[in-house]
Amino acid sequence: MSYIKYLLVFSILFSDNVFSCSCQSNFKSYDEAVSKGYANSTVVVSAKAIKTELSKENGSEYQKVEWKVTSSWKGSLKVNDSFSTVTFVGCCMCGHSVEENEKVIFYTSNIEKLSVKKCSIGIESKSQVEQEKVLKRLRENIK
Numbered sequence: 001m002s003y004i005k006y007l008l009v010f011s012i013l014f015s016d017n018v019f020s021c022s023c024q025s026n027f028k029s030y031d032e033a034v035s036k037g038y039a040n041s042t043v044v045v046s047a048k049a050i051k052t053e054l055s056k057e058n059g060s061e062y063q064k065v066e067w068k069v070t071s072s073w074k075g076s077l078k079v080n081d082s083f084s085t086v087t088f089v090g091c092c093m094c095g096h097s098v099e100e101n102e103k104v105i106f107y108t109s110n111i112e113k114l115s116v117k118k119c120s121i122g123i124e125s126k127s128q129v130e131q132e133k134v135l136k137r138l139r140e141n142i143k
Helices: 002-013 030-039 125-142
Strands: 043-057 060-074 082-088 103-108
Touching: 030 125, 043 125, 060 125, 103 125
Parallel strands: none
Antiparallel strands: 043 060, 043 103, 060 082
């Protein structure tokens, strides 16, 4: 019991140095999650990782990725436009490391400060076809 108390006190005292990543969704379906993501974002695009680069700074590991837009459903980015992301990929910070040619669907309102998160529905390759169907429908309904 004293070990648990010690761990709790240590965690509280040094909470700015204690991190964890937990993915939890309140959505019942991809349709609902994609619709909410679309509604809350100013930019929704699918992009392919063209170049990846890992770097370390002050003991932290970051990944810089250059992306090329392959599909655009909303916002100023169009097919073949490029943008980059910088993501902290060290332990427990929810950053998702990507490989060259990996495809991600981005839902964002700030393309300038974009990173790739493990909990983002857009990195789930199994669901990307489903998401694209919903995004196409949402875009058509707006026109």
